[in-house]
């Protein structure tokens with residue numbers, strides 16, 4: 001066993017740091033560091049910078065415009081980018097749709113859509129969940145009926161998707177739709193790419209408890225979708241969804257993001273004073289801080305163990321579930337401790353203080369502004385991407401074999 | 403021994419509950435909470451008409467309550483309806499004034515609904531420490547002048563009179579030497595920077611630059627402690643009211659939300675989580691009862707019960723708020739669902755008058771001293 005990175009890997013880390021120092025716009029890093037809202041343009045700017053360097057699609061093969069990185073390299077990049085306060089890469093096109101197209105898409109689909117993901121020509125969103133189909137995704141009802149008429153071969157889509165993250169920015173949505181009601185529920189689902197500007201698509205914002213417009217409901221009324229937008233075979237869309245679950249494992253534990261959040265928490269705990277001393281030296285607080293730090297240290301290794309195992313073969317579902325559960329619990333504990341660290345100053349909330357240049361509007365210490373809403377917003381981590389309860393079901397199902 | 407409220411208290415609780423159910427529905431609450439003022443003079447008038455303000459004070463100052471359980475029944479109902487009106491500040495400042503004596507005229511107007519109070523005690527650096535008072539009081543002629551900063555005063559803009567703690571002698575950290583002073587809103591040299599709070603309503607920072615003030619007492623420490631104790635009883639019962647709503651709504655959701663062909667309440671993983679939350683809520687209610695019962699007891703008993711309650715409420719409140727959201731799934735994250743606002747308020751109660759860690763340490767220290 002050897003936990004150290006190789007000399008080449010360390011050289012790669014140095015290269016990543018150099019790149020981040022030279023190319024990550026200070027304006028954007030400052031927004032991330034201080035918990036400001038990122039605009040669509042901010043995300044696009046960062047994606048374009050990464051793409052220009054060839055570093056946008058960590059998990060795609062080189063031939064298709066990806067990095068071809070090893071898991072160790074992907075991990076190093078994730079951590080360094082997070083610690084440098086880079087925005088996270090918006091996952092929908094690059095990390096979710098891309099791998100599915102690469103595995104199941106036709107040559108024509110790959111040639112058309114993959115370069116557009118990289119160039120940012122299309123902003124993608126994910127249309128899986130429905131009001132009645134959350135954890136029980138296979139119960140989804142949004143229908144697509146194949147019609148071949150004078151207007152060509154296409155699907156007519158009717159139904160609703162919900163919780164669609166950043167759907168308000170999207171040009172395209174990849175959806176799981178029902179194409180058959182016969183047999184097993186999973187066997188009547190197809191993977192379909194839908195243009196958000198098609199007649200019959202409408203988007204309604206959902207405001208989350210922090211007051212932000214992050215997710216949406218999307219309604220489809222007789223929306224015509226070219227049959228060429230079907231990915232893989234009809235009624236085999238569930239395979240695409242499952243494939244993503246077992247292959248998209250880098251980043252699921254969010255180690256980089258938690259490391260950055262922990263560093264920030266420590267800064268705040270050192271700046272806050274309790275009984276004349278830094279809060280970080282308060283025995284109760286220090287104990288909580290140490291516990292989450294230990295958990296994160298352990299998670300770094302658990303994460304790398306799982307990733308290293310996945311280099312040759314798909315990662316067993318239960319291991320991915322473990323990363324998801326504990327990774328999100330760690331992140332939530334850090335946001336909770338950061339909230340506690342502020343003491344009474346967790347209460348004021350001035351929305352405009354989260355806009356670029358709004359720091360002077362904050363009440364109390366400038367770092368306090370985003371903390372309470374960040375805590376509330378991150379309750380989502382244990383709900384989406386397969387809730388932590390569902391992940392525990394996955395673990396016990398795999399282990400018990402009952 | 404019995405655990406029933408008196409008929410009078412039961413009646414007031416029911417009347418208030420009915421009123422809030424009809425006149426303070428969540429839509430009205432949001433409108434008030436997000437308004438420029440962050441509270442509603444009409445609601446204040448109606449609440450004092452119902453006797454809600456009078457019930458917070460005892461007969462010596464013209465009220466008809468003032469015991470721990472009077473405070474409890476009222477704030478429990480305020481919690482159930484997520485009320486943002488300036489009752490906490492009025493309770494705490496009014497209690498200190500009543501204990502100090504000599505302010506019967508002000509209190510008479512408070513009880514009649516014509517005057518609102520705020521307690522400006524915490525400071526930017528004080529972080530729950532009651533004796534970390536740096537704001538200064540200096541005698542001037544027959545009167546006093548105050549200079550310093552007060553932070554996070556609940557609903558300070560609503561107040562007609564602000565009770566301010568200020569140091570006359572000693573150092574920050576000393577209980578001795580802290581005076582209490584009354585400042586009329588709008589007194590020259592006093593300025594307010596108010597802001598919205600993440601859980602609705604408003605608070606404000608209060609800056610005093612040689613502000614003329616009326617001395618209430620030169621030995622304010624014990625009154626501050628008693629006012630804070632009453633405030634903690636109030637917050638604890640507000641939290642109990644909130645938790646009962648979260649429990650009711652989450653149970654209802656577990657019964658009705660279906661996934662995998664069954665109500666999600668059929669999943670044992672969720673059943674056990676709900677059972678734990680329900681158990682903890684009962685423990686929190688008992689902590690609230692203990693604190694309310696001890697409010698008029700001798701200091702040692704009162705303060706230990708109060709710190710025990712606030713510790714419990716902080717710990718259980720976080721658990722219940724987080725579980726209520728989690729068991730709802732995505733819908734629990736939405737602004738539209740009242741539940742998310744109850745959860746936010748419950749979490750923020752943990753940031754008022756001392757968090758879990760603070761009260762755990764305080765409980766230990768009080769035990770050592772006994």
Ligand SMILES: Cc1cc2nc3c(=O)[nH]c(=O)nc-3n(C[C@H](O)[C@H](O)[C@H](O)COP(=O)(O)OP(=O)(O)OC[C@H]3O[C@@H](n4cnc5c(N)ncnc54)[C@H](O)[C@@H]3O)c2cc1C
Nearest residue numbers: 126128129134135163165380384387389669728729731732
């Ligand atoms: C901020 C946010 C962003 C999102 N973004 C997207 C997106 O971009 N695209 C998209 O398609 N979806 C998205 N989602 C949806 C997300 O994937 C779902 O919320 C999630 O799958 C849970 O479904 P649900 O909300 O319907 O909850 P439900 O499935 O109704 O679950 C309610 C509760 O029951 C529990 N539960 C359910 N089944 C079981 C079981 N068998 N055993 C034990 N417990 C169980 C759950 O864990 C949860 O606690 C997003 C959600 C959020 C909150």
